[in-house]
Amino acid sequence: MAHDDEIDCSGMNCPLPVLKTKMKIDGMAAGSTLKVITTDPGSCQDIPAWANRVGHEVVETGEGDGKFWFMVKRGE
């Protein structure tokens, strides 16, 4: 899926993937999509919970090769 930017949080543990993702997406335009890559299984709950709370949308998720990824569309 096409995305505007990407952040690799591989190896990071709670709460770093959420914090790094928040800081990254803050600098992006509304409506753009950030691909977030993680290895922390907890991020599968945390990234969507965070996104839902702050008004972003996780439009696609996936996993493979020990990694998880999330397409986060920035809200207004």
Next chain:
Amino acid sequence: MAERKKMALIAAQGSLDWAYPPFILASTGAAMDMEVKVFFTFYGLPLLKPKIKAKVTPAANPAMPMKMPFGPKGFQNIDWPMPHAITGVVPGFDSMATRLMKKTFKKKGVATITELREMCVMLGVELIACQMTMDVFGFEKEDFIDGVTFGGAAAFLDFAADADIQMFM
């Protein structure tokens, strides 16, 4: 977007293990657009000093897993039985346990307390030093990092009264 939530935390413990929960929740709460204030009191106060020297104390935490962060997997999985007579008496035991725990945290990709605190400051978390505890333990405002604010019980409760989440740690 939902109305901005508020979170009020009290950090009263200064050991390495107890330093994590307030900084993790405060930084994450701020990342979730919450207005967050953390009130540092008693032994939590030294967590506001530029250099954080927090340690773990196995003697005071008998359920703490004692595992080695190196060697083969089978070796790492051993939970070493550690009698109180050793954890409480052997000089330097806390320092050793602290080194091992920090090494494990690093290996597992866990941020340091200092990193999490920097995130808190960056994300606008208000870190409040308890004025009374400062007086009791002899801390000056200059002893703490920049940006720390100062207050007492009423100031904290005034914020906590309208907060959606309140926790004491």
